[in-house]
Amino acid sequence: MRHIISLLMENEAGALSRVSGLFSARGYNIESLTVSPTEDATLSRMTIVTSGSDEVIEQIYKQLNKLIEVVAVMDLSEGEHLERELMLVKVRAVGAVREEMKRMTDIFRGCIIDVSDKTYTIELTGTGHKLESFLQAIDRNLILETVRTGASGIGRGDRILKF
Amino acid sequence: MELTGAEITIRCLQEEGAEYVFGYPGGAVLHIYDALFTQDQVKHILVRHEQAAVHAADGYARSTDKVGVALVTSGPGVTNAVTGIATAYMDSIPMVIISGQVPTYAIGEDAFQEVDTVGITRPCVKHNFLVKDVKEIANTIKKAFYLAKSGRPGPVLVDIPKDISNQKTEFSYPSSVNIRSYHPAQHSCMEQIKSALQLLLAAKRPMIYAGGGVILADASKQLTELVHLLGFPCTNTLMGLGGYPATDKQFVGMLGMHGTYEANMGMQYCDVLLAVGARFDDRVVGNVKHFNQEKRKIIHIDIDPSSISKRVKVDLPIVGDVAHVLGDLLAELHGSKEKPDQQAIAPWWAQIKEWRCKNSLVYKNSDEIIKPQFVIEKLYEVTQGDAFITSDVGQHQMWAAQYYKFDKPRRWINSGGLGTMGFGLPAAMGVQLAHPNEQVACVTGEGSIQMCIQELSTCKQFQLPLKIIMLNNRYLGMVRQWQQFFHGNRYAESYMDALPDFVKLAEAYGHVGMRIEKPSDVEPALKEAFERKQQLVFMDFITDQTENVFPMVQGGKGLSEVILAEDL
Numbered sequence: 001m002r003h004i005i006s007l008l009m010e011n012e013a014g015a016l017s018r019v020s021g022l023f024s025a026r027g028y029n030i031e032s033l034t035v036s037p038t039e040d041a042t043l044s045r046m047t048i049v050t051s052g053s054d055e056v057i058e059q060i061y062k063q064l065n066k067l068i069e070v071v072a073v074m075d076l077s078e079g080e081h082l083e084r085e086l087m088l089v090k091v092r093a094v095g096a097v098r099e100e101m102k103r104m105t106d107i108f109r110g111c112i113i114d115v116s117d118k119t120y121t122i123e124l125t126g127t128g129h130k131l132e133s134f135l136q137a138i139d140r141n142l143i144l145e146t147v148r149t150g151a152s153g154i155g156r157g158d159r160i161l162k163f
Numbered sequence: 164m165e166l167t168g169a170e171i172t173i174r175c176l177q178e179e180g181a182e183y184v185f186g187y188p189g190g191a192v193l194h195i196y197d198a199l200f201t202q203d204q205v206k207h208i209l210v211r212h213e214q215a216a217v218h219a220a221d222g223y224a225r226s227t228d229k230v231g232v233a234l235v236t237s238g239p240g241v242t243n244a245v246t247g248i249a250t251a252y253m254d255s256i257p258m259v260i261i262s263g264q265v266p267t268y269a270i271g272e273d274a275f276q277e278v279d280t281v282g283i284t285r286p287c288v289k290h291n292f293l294v295k296d297v298k299e300i301a302n303t304i305k306k307a308f309y310l311a312k313s314g315r316p317g318p319v320l321v322d323i324p325k326d327i328s329n330q331k332t333e334f335s336y337p338s339s340v341n342i343r344s345y346h347p348a349q350h351s352c353m354e355q356i357k358s359a360l361q362l363l364l365a366a367k368r369p370m371i372y373a374g375g376g377v378i379l380a381d382a383s384k385q386l387t388e389l390v391h392l393l394g395f396p397c398t399n400t401l402m403g404l405g406g407y408p409a410t411d412k413q414f415v416g417m418l419g420m421h422g423t424y425e426a427n428m429g430m431q432y433c434d435v436l437l438a439v440g441a442r443f444d445d446r447v448v449g450n451v452k453h454f455n456q457e458k459r460k461i462i463h464i465d466i467d468p469s470s471i472s473k474r475v476k477v478d479l480p481i482v483g484d485v486a487h488v489l490g491d492l493l494a495e496l497h498g499s500k501e502k503p504d505q506q507a508i509a510p511w512w513a514q515i516k517e518w519r520c521k522n523s524l525v526y527k528n529s530d531e532i533i534k535p536q537f538v539i540e541k542l543y544e545v546t547q548g549d550a551f552i553t554s555d556v557g558q559h560q561m562w563a564a565q566y567y568k569f570d571k572p573r574r575w576i577n578s579g580g581l582g583t584m585g586f587g588l589p590a591a592m593g594v595q596l597a598h599p600n601e602q603v604a605c606v607t608g609e610g611s612i613q614m615c616i617q618e619l620s621t622c623k624q625f626q627l628p629l630k631i632i633m634l635n636n637r638y639l640g641m642v643r644q645w646q647q648f649f650h651g652n653r654y655a656e657s658y659m660d661a662l663p664d665f666v667k668l669a670e671a672y673g674h675v676g677m678r679i680e681k682p683s684d685v686e687p688a689l690k691e692a693f694e695r696k697q698q699l700v701f702m703d704f705i706t707d708q709t710e711n712v713f714p715m716v717q718g719g720k721g722l723s724e725v726i727l728a729e730d731l
Contacts, residue, residue, distance in 0.1 A: 013293075017282070025286050062469035063469050
């Protein structure tokens with residue numbers, strides 16, 4: 001089953017490699033991993049999307065907690081949570097396609113953030129599912145490149161991951 | 164007064180009460196060696212290969228309750244040390260490794276003797292640090308010792324670039340350490356202790372399975388008292404030997420791949436299992452599916468939550484320091500109105516006695532040829548069961564574990580998790596330094612000993628009167644045994660050809676060498692060796708080439724699917 005795990009860790013050199021090394025050494029899946037400093041500059045927050053049996057997820061949770069630099073871990077998918085991912089898509093946009101692309105972007109509540117005579121770059125935010133739907137909705141042949149951040153997650157309401 | 168980073172490093176070791184540093188100098192640690200030279204509180208033991216430095220620090224740590232310390236240079240110094248570090252990591256041994264690194268300005272430029280030490284060692288340390296500021300050295304070393312010893316112990320590496328060890332700053336050693344992200348468990352909640360006791364008291368077929376955690380937590384006293392009060396059978400893992408007295412009547416022997424019949428059957432068919440500081444590893448429970456076919460309630464005490472329900476699902480986890488938890492269990496038992504019902508478990512004991520009658524450790528002795536088991540039995544007798552025994556890895560290791568009855572903790576020193584050949588001799592050096600007046604023997608084979616044999620030179624330099632008990636069967640015996648059982652007697656590369664004359668070799672290093680070829684000479688030779696209290700004696704026992712280790716639970720098989728010597 002797919003799980004989305006949030007963790008806070010010391011914002012130190014090498015911290016990311018401890019986490020990614022743990023996943024590769026123990027053969028756990030990583031679907032995506034995002035990391036960035038938080039409002040507290042000493043802490044980084046990471047969102048890891050992974051999958052596995054209940055036993056494997058329990059081990060992932062425990063092994064992450066065991067890393068010395070990890071301050072807090074939460075399996076967001078155990079409760080109510082929100083999940084967002086950012087995608088940038090560069091498409092070929094000439095002639096009639098320009099209008100069509102603009103319309104699709106509006107439908108998906110994205111925005112066009114860069115325009116050239118032949119291309120648009122579209123910014124889109126949402127769940128991974130929504131981003132995929134967008135890619136399926138437009139003409140595949142027009143896609144020049146895509147880049148996705150991987151999911152960031154946060155608990156709903158009072159579910160707060162804090163040190 | 165300002166001190167250099169190197170001087171601070173040594174001052175930190177002094178503050179931590181380190182008696183010995185096991186190491187090998189090189190370019191990146193020259194400043195640190197210079198600082199070592201100008202003091203005599205911390206003694207340096209010069210090994211002949213960095214792997215041995217780490218094993219020696221490891222043996223020192225295992226035989227005491229202290230943190231072992233090793234010091235190596237950058238690049239090959241570190242890569243040589245990795246085997247030792249991984250060995251300590253797998254067995255949760257508290258250790259601090261200080262490594263030199265190329266200067267900070269050269270890091271990343273493929274400098275001479277540069278490796279990414281923090282990267283290479285990351286998967287086999289509890290934690291590691293690269294110190295980039297001289298002001299951080301003291302604090303980092305304080306943290307390193309704290310991390311190494313607390314919680315589930317383990318090796319911690321501190322990498323110090325050469326320019327940092329030469330810069331100066333004020334020195335003050337922190338009196339305490341606080342790591343906000345690290346809070347090892349201590350006490351567990353009393354509710355779980357109560358539930359555990361209820362389960363134990365209701366058991367009809369109980370079993371206590373204790374591992375290396377008992378030794379690391381210095382909890383053998385509490386374990387022994389609990390087992391006696393409950394009247395239950397107790398088994399030890401390879402790492403746990405000595406955690407419960409082997410000569411006690413409630414001890415059913417070691418369990419696992421080469422465990423006794425009664426221990427493995429008891430483990431398989433118990434209805435309540437109390438696991439203490441053990442981790443249900445593949446060499447212990449064999450096939451998990453097979454193990455799970457029998458229904459039983461499992462209580463698991465361990466300091467490391469990730470050890471619980473990793474391979475075998477546990478019903479009642481108790482996370483905490485083994486000594487504390489056992490203490491709580493004892494207190495609860497003393498205060499409880501309910502007492503263990505010996506009548507209720509009498510049929511179970513009768514069953515265990517029946518299994519015991521299989522006499523699974525029996526072997527056919529000989530007047531002609533030395534049986535390896537016989538050597539260990541005689542070693543046990545000659546040393547009155549009171550020696551520190553280190554071992555390498557292979558058949559000799561299993562025989563030592565089976566036939567030397569360890570009554571005390573920290574006397575059996577072997578590489579259980581990683582299974583590192585070459586461990587025994589350097590580990591014995593660390594043990595002998597920690598216990599200068601005790602008998603220390605290294606049980607080894609002609610394969611393993613050659614992996615770190617250069618340390619005979621270190622033993623000469625530091626006058627370490629070890630007794631090396633080499634069971635020489637001219638084969639990599641455990642490999643040969645598997646080839647015999649599972650590979651149609653095709654002995655691929657397991658024959659040890661072109662062996663040196665070990666007697667002459669020992670003499671060349673300045674020690675005493677003995678070759679023993681007849682069973683009747685075994686005991687007198689051992690006696691003579693142990694009477695030579697000031698000398699290292701290298702004993703080359705020419706043993707039966709075809710002897711195998713029994714009982715044996717094959718990899719992938721269940722605990723009750725055991726092969727006994729009589730089956731073949």
